[in-house]
Amino acid sequence: MIASLFPQSVSTFGGEIDHVFWMIFYIVGFFFIVAEALLVYFAIRYRRGAQTRAFYNRGNTRREAAWVLVPALIVLCFDLGIDSAGHRAWQLVKGTPPPSQVEVKVTAKQFNWNFTYPDAAGKLDSSNNVTLENELHVPVGKVVRLTLSSEDVIHSFWVPNLRLKQDVVPGRKIIAWFEATKPGRYEIACSELCGFGHYSMRGEVIVHTPDDYGKWRAENLDNKSASN
Amino acid sequence: MNVKSAEHDEHAAGFVRRYIFSVDHKVIAKQYMALSAVMALIGGGSSYLIRWQLAWPETSIPGWGPIGPDNYNALITLHGTVMVFFVAMPFLLGGFGNYLIPLMVGADDMAFPRLNAMSFWTLFAASAVLIASFFVPNGPAAAGWTSYVPLSDKAVYTGVTWGQNLWILAVALEFASFLMGGVNFLVTGLNLRARGLTLMRLPMLVWMEMTAAVVFLLSVGPLVAGAIMLLLDRVAGTSFFQPDRGGDPILWEHLFWFFGHPEVYVVALPGFGIILEVIPVFTRKPIFGYSMIVYSTLAAGLLSFIVWAHHMFVSGMDPRLASPFSITTIMISVPFAIIVFAMIASLWKGAINLASPMLFALGGLATFIIGGVTGIFLGSAASDIYMHGTYFVVAHFHYTLFPVLFFGGFAGMYFWFPKMFGRMMNEALGKIHFWVSFIAFNGVFIPLFLVGIGGSPRRIYELSSYEMLKPLQPFHVIATVFAIILLLGQIPFIVNFFYSMVRGPVAEKNPWHANTLEWTVSSPPKHPNFSPPPRVYRDPYEYSVPGAAHDWIAQNELDQQGAQAAGR
Numbered sequence: 001m002i003a004s005l006f007p008q009s010v011s012t013f014g015g016e017i018d019h020v021f022w023m024i025f026y027i028v029g030f031f032f033i034v035a036e037a038l039l040v041y042f043a044i045r046y047r048r049g050a051q052t053r054a055f056y057n058r059g060n061t062r063r064e065a066a067w068v069l070v071p072a073l074i075v076l077c078f079d080l081g082i083d084s085a086g087h088r089a090w091q092l093v094k095g096t097p098p099p100s101q102v103e104v105k106v107t108a109k110q111f112n113w114n115f116t117y118p119d120a121a122g123k124l125d126s127s128n129n130v131t132l133e134n135e136l137h138v139p140v141g142k143v144v145r146l147t148l149s150s151e152d153v154i155h156s157f158w159v160p161n162l163r164l165k166q167d168v169v170p171g172r173k174i175i176a177w178f179e180a181t182k183p184g185r186y187e188i189a190c191s192e193l194c195g196f197g198h199y200s201m202r203g204e205v206i207v208h209t210p211d212d213y214g215k216w217r218a219e220n221l222d223n224k225s226a227s228n
Numbered sequence: 229m230n231v232k233s234a235e236h237d238e239h240a241a242g243f244v245r246r247y248i249f250s251v252d253h254k255v256i257a258k259q260y261m262a263l264s265a266v267m268a269l270i271g272g273g274s275s276y277l278i279r280w281q282l283a284w285p286e287t288s289i290p291g292w293g294p295i296g297p298d299n300y301n302a303l304i305t306l307h308g309t310v311m312v313f314f315v316a317m318p319f320l321l322g323g324f325g326n327y328l329i330p331l332m333v334g335a336d337d338m339a340f341p342r343l344n345a346m347s348f349w350t351l352f353a354a355s356a357v358l359i360a361s362f363f364v365p366n367g368p369a370a371a372g373w374t375s376y377v378p379l380s381d382k383a384v385y386t387g388v389t390w391g392q393n394l395w396i397l398a399v400a401l402e403f404a405s406f407l408m409g410g411v412n413f414l415v416t417g418l419n420l421r422a423r424g425l426t427l428m429r430l431p432m433l434v435w436m437e438m439t440a441a442v443v444f445l446l447s448v449g450p451l452v453a454g455a456i457m458l459l460l461d462r463v464a465g466t467s468f469f470q471p472d473r474g475g476d477p478i479l480w481e482h483l484f485w486f487f488g489h490p491e492v493y494v495v496a497l498p499g500f501g502i503i504l505e506v507i508p509v510f511t512r513k514p515i516f517g518y519s520m521i522v523y524s525t526l527a528a529g530l531l532s533f534i535v536w537a538h539h540m541f542v543s544g545m546d547p548r549l550a551s552p553f554s555i556t557t558i559m560i561s562v563p564f565a566i567i568v569f570a571m572i573a574s575l576w577k578g579a580i581n582l583a584s585p586m587l588f589a590l591g592g593l594a595t596f597i598i599g600g601v602t603g604i605f606l607g608s609a610a611s612d613i614y615m616h617g618t619y620f621v622v623a624h625f626h627y628t629l630f631p632v633l634f635f636g637g638f639a640g641m642y643f644w645f646p647k648m649f650g651r652m653m654n655e656a657l658g659k660i661h662f663w664v665s666f667i668a669f670n671g672v673f674i675p676l677f678l679v680g681i682g683g684s685p686r687r688i689y690e691l692s693s694y695e696m697l698k699p700l701q702p703f704h705v706i707a708t709v710f711a712i713i714l715l716l717g718q719i720p721f722i723v724n725f726f727y728s729m730v731r732g733p734v735a736e737k738n739p740w741h742a743n744t745l746e747w748t749v750s751s752p753p754k755h756p757n758f759s760p761p762p763r764v765y766r767d768p769y770e771y772s773v774p775g776a777a778h779d780w781i782a783q784n785e786l787d788q789q790g791a792q793a794a795g796r
Contacts, residue, residue: 016610020610024604028604029601035569046579053772054772055513056514057577058514059515059516065517065520071565071569087610088610090547090550090554090613110385154379156542160696171477191617
């Protein structure tokens with residue numbers, strides 16, 4: 001049920017993030033069930049009968065306190081396990097990005113995503129750059145490097161299928177990357193409140209097969225930058 | 229000092245001095261509660277509009293009319309601001325803290341009664357400013373309760389002008405109010421304790437309120453500075469947060485969350501305190517591991533200062549900061565696990581009476597566990613990449629704040645109502661109130677976890693803008709139906725409250741057979757509270773002591789052991 005709610009993962013690191021999710025899910029699920037079961041069981045089992053008196057214990061001897069402290073110690077051990085798995089996944093996604101094969105500049109502004117492609121010489125700041133509105137075209141199986149910046153307020157670049165989220169902050173250039181594993185169209189949402197039109201700041205990542213991407217480039221990028 | 233003269237004025241004075249500009253902590257506590265109740269109507273009403281819009285975006289809201297995206301953003305801003313700053317804090321700190329700290333430590337009033345009154349009236353002014361912000365040209369603040377910059381910094385980004393300025397002013401006044409209140413809580417709890425009431429004999433609520441006060445006092449300073457900087461940016465042309473003129477938007481996030489995270493504990497701890505007062509009385513046994521809970525509370529308070537950046541994992545801050553903040557954040561599960569396990573252990577072999585206060589206390593505990601465990605998904609930076617800014621966050625923080633504010637708050641209301649108003653509340657209505665609220669609350673927020681797992685960003689006016697979110701729409705409908713039930717479920721309480729206040733059975737001094745000092749004085753307590761000053765001989769939760777005549781022994785009750793300790 002829960003697994004089916006996740007949008008399909010289509011990035012190389014998506015599986016790692018999902019793995020951390022499920023690891024946490026089973027660990028906290030265990031503690032959740034045990035704690036709630038004890039709570040309900042005690043509340044029913046020890047409901048006051050006719051003239052029963054409660055058992056007097058204060059939980060302040062070491063022996064008694066162990067009933068709480070040992071489970072808390074187990075919690076700590078699981079915490080460290082989660083930290084360690086989480087660190088590895090985080091490093092993969094947000095650590096030093098791998099060498100990129102496709103570069104795109106992403107400029108967010110109320111309420112659009114603009115994607116700027118390098119010119120034939122590979123430059124991102126020339127007058128021959130092609131900029132597309134709300135459409136990010138990338139090839140499958142290639143590392144895409146995004147340089148994110150904002151013209152106005154903070155936005156957040158969020159592609160659930162890619163398991164990629166990164167705030168886009170005015171005054172900063174923030175690097176993000178991904179490598180898509182499956183061709184298709186995937187929605188981009190803004191996930192930081194950015195004003196009146198925040199709810200409709202929608203874009204799309206279009207992941208092409210290598211052939212299609214070549215065709216798309218020839219028609220949309222190479223032609224236009226040459227004709228400029 | 230002039231406590232005495234203030235008291236004399238009080239007796240001589242008429243209605244206004246006694247009930248409006250009173251310096252009696254019990255009257256001020258009720259004023260806080262009344263104010264928070266009024267603000268809760270606004271906060272609850274806003275949730276109705278928000279929920280309706282999310283479930284049936286195409287329709288006009290019954291009793292209100294259609295709302296646009298600008299109204300929607302204003303409503304979510306209002307809802308968060310009101311619920312955290314103008315309902316939770318006034319109710320749990322201003323209300324219960326004020327009423328109970330002096331009574332529980334055996335004092336006649338707060339250490340600084342006039343400061344106490346000033347604290348309330350400052351909050352009153354803050355509330356008035358916030359409400360006024362709805363009626364200024366260009367509308368109220370619409371940048372979220374977090375007011376991230378530069379969205380909140382330049383009028384051009386939201387179109388909001390004075391609405392945002394007044395929001396900043398209202399929040400700053402609220403901070404000033406609780407700074408005064410916090411000092412009072414701390415000094416009263418530490419310095420006005422009755423003879424024999426050592427720190428480790430303090431009722432848990434006093435510990436929790438004092439810890440909350442300290443956490444608030446130490447964390448709010450940076451955000452007060454931040455609020456002033458934001459206001460200057462807006463009205464005086466400075467550029468603290470404007471990147472095109474050398475400012476830094478992420479600075480605001482640091483200042484906000486350095487306060488914002490500890491603020492969660494400022495609200496949560498008093499709610500825990502109430503639950504911890506209720507549990508021993510309705511299990512008839514001592515709290516399990518009193519000192520463990522005290523130390524865990526202090527540890528959680530300390531840790532709360534070094535976890536704030538978990539709100540900012542994907543903000544663009546240095547990614548190397550993520551893992552250290554993940555570790556501290558997830559570490560906080562340890563002290564809270566100790567507190568929760570100790571609460572559960574306190575039920576073991578008790579003689580449990582599931583009266584309304586206990587139902588609410590257990591309901592708070594049961595739901596807080598969900599809030600606690602779901603925090604791990606957000607505290608781990610890796611899974612937060614996915615969950616950050618989604619409905620999962622919304623569901624998570626409602627599962628942490630609702631248990632303490634609503635279930636904790638109502639546990640306290642049903643428990644201390646006889647003390648406050650001298651009459652008992654109706655049990656049947658109390659139980660209906662509990663079960664309807666408990667089921668409806670879970671019915672609202674479990675679907676929202678699922679919406680978050682589906683990837684939906686929060687603060688979205690209309691889900692249908694995204695193809696991927698359309699399948700999640702049924703969850704919003706379920707959540708809204710339960711939200712309406714939850715709101716209607718408060719009617720039994722309102723009826724019960726007002727009916728019991730005039731017609732409820734008269735309450736004796738100590739209807740629950742509880743041990744702490746507030747139950748040793750009349751219901752409601754007279755002014756001054758205690759004459760002569762009480763003397764404490766024992767721990768607060770000595771229930772079902774083997775060999776004792778009753779299953780409870782009041783803290784001020786003298787026995788053989790106490791008499792020896794007192795040197796008589």
